[in-house]
Amino acid sequence: MNSTSYTGVRPLTPAPLMAIADGFRVAKVLAVALEFDLFTQVSGTDGITPAELAGREGLQERPARLLLTACASLGLLDKREGRYVNSELAEEFLVRGKRYFFGDLVTFTDRREYDAWGKLADAVRGNRPVTWDPDTAETLFDPADEQMADLFPKALHAGAVFTARAMALSLDFHPYRTLLDVGGGLGSFCGELCRHYPHLRATVYDLPFVVGMAEKQLAQTPVADRVDAIGGDFFAEDLPRGYDAILLTNVLHDWDADRCATLLAKCHAALGSGGTVIVGEAFLDDEGTGPVAGAVAGLNMLVETADGANRSRAEYTAMLTAAGFTDIRRAGFVMDAPLANGALLARKA
Numbered sequence: 483m484n485s486t487s488y489t490g491v492r493p494l495t496p497a498p499l500m501a502i503a504d505g506f507r508v509a510k511v512l513a514v515a516l517e518f519d520l521f522t523q524v525s526g527t528d529g530i531t532p533a534e535l536a537g538r539e540g541l542q543e544r545p546a547r548l549l550l551t552a553c554a555s556l557g558l559l560d561k562r563e564g565r566y567v568n569s570e571l572a573e574e575f576l577v578r579g580k581r582y583f584f585g586d587l588v589t590f591t592d593r594r595e596y597d598a599w600g601k602l603a604d605a606v607r608g609n610r611p612v613t614w615d616p617d618t619a620e621t622l623f624d625p626a627d628e629q630m631a632d633l634f635p636k637a638l639h640a641g642a643v644f645t646a647r648a649m650a651l652s653l654d655f656h657p658y659r660t661l662l663d664v665g666g667g668l669g670s671f672c673g674e675l676c677r678h679y680p681h682l683r684a685t686v687y688d689l690p691f692v693v694g695m696a697e698k699q700l701a702q703t704p705v706a707d708r709v710d711a712i713g714g715d716f717f718a719e720d721l722p723r724g725y726d727a728i729l730l731t732n733v734l735h736d737w738d739a740d741r742c743a744t745l746l747a748k749c750h751a752a753l754g755s756g757g758t759v760i761v762g763e764a765f766l767d768d769e770g771t772g773p774v775a776g777a778v779a780g781l782n783m784l785v786e787t788a789d790g791a792n793r794s795r796a797e798y799t800a801m802l803t804a805a806g807f808t809d810i811r812r813a814g815f816v817m818d819a820p821l822a823n824g825a826l827l828a829r830k831a
């Protein structure tokens with residue numbers, strides 16, 4: 483036996499490889515628990531036992547027990563006096579109807595990306611998406627694709643609304659009276675930022691089929707009177723003018739460098755002198771070694787987009803400079819957020 487194992491030198495073990503290799507199992511535990519609506523059902527009760535879950539769902543007790551145990555092992559459930567109750571994490575983010583309900587993102591990832599990632603090798607070999615065919619469709623954002631028309635905007639909202647909270651708490655929006663959120667999805671950022679900044683007015687700009695959904699989502703928020711929505715195509719049209727700031731979160735990563743340059747030039751043209759563009763992304767580090775969330779999301783751009791990629795702050799800084807922006811600042815977030823890890827702010831001189 484190698485004595486170094488017991489003298490403070492950590493032995494090399496394949497355990498980290500196991501955690502990587504079975505990552506898909508962990509993803510499925512969460513998705514299946516949500517499929518049974520477990521966390522919403524357990525919320526506000528004194529918990530559930532395997533026998534009760536089995537009875538409610540018409541299952542055998544063995545799978546019910548194994549599922550509840552796996553959920554507890556992942557920190558989704560706690561066990562109190564023999565009964566499984568929601569953990570703090572599950573109660574806050576996995577109960578339907580809560581402001582930061584995250585379940586729609588989990589469901590989208592499970593229904594669309596789980597199978598798609600089974601074809602990751604094809605995407606890597608072919609340098610093309612596997613969820614749609616760029617030879618027959620013009621863009622990923624196709625309302626004829628049922629998952630993109632319905633599940634995707636809801637999933638984005640589920641991830642974006644807390645990411646917007648992190649942005650609201652990390653950046654100071656007091657200097658801006660008006661904000662245009664380009665590719666703003668269901669208005670998650672506009673809604674959340676306006677809730678944090680009562681002086682702010684915001685406009686979502688997105689494809690017409692998304693804007694229809696954004697209007698419905700925003701109508702349910704207490705800031706509906708300060709957020710509106712404009713439908714359009716940012717490649718076919720100029721962007722609306724007259725805003726103090728333009729927000730681009732998780733939009734540039736969908737496109738290649740030329741399209742990013744086009745979009746940033748349109749932002750520059752739409753802003754007045756002194757206007758600010760804010761780019762929020764899951765940035766890579768400048769060395770190109772991580773972090774995991776951004777790097778793996780980058781591979782998802784390969785699976786889902788024709789030529790998108792996650793990029794570093796340095797790469798976006800170069801793009802912003804080329805588009806004519808100055809005073810480029812990096813801002814981190816005060817808390818981890820699901821869809822972005824910071825922002826770049828840049829000014830039009």
Ligand SMILES: C[S@@+](CC[C@H](N)C(=O)[O-])C[C@H]1O[C@@H](n2cnc3c(N)ncnc32)[C@H](O)[C@@H]1O
Binds near residue numbers: 639664717821
């Ligand atoms: C990855 S999502 C990001 C949404 C939102 N900013 C967020 O962070 O959650 C990209 C958004 O760009 C929108 N989009 C794609 N192509 C567009 C176009 N040509 N014109 C306007 N919006 C577009 C999509 O509909 C989608 O809402």
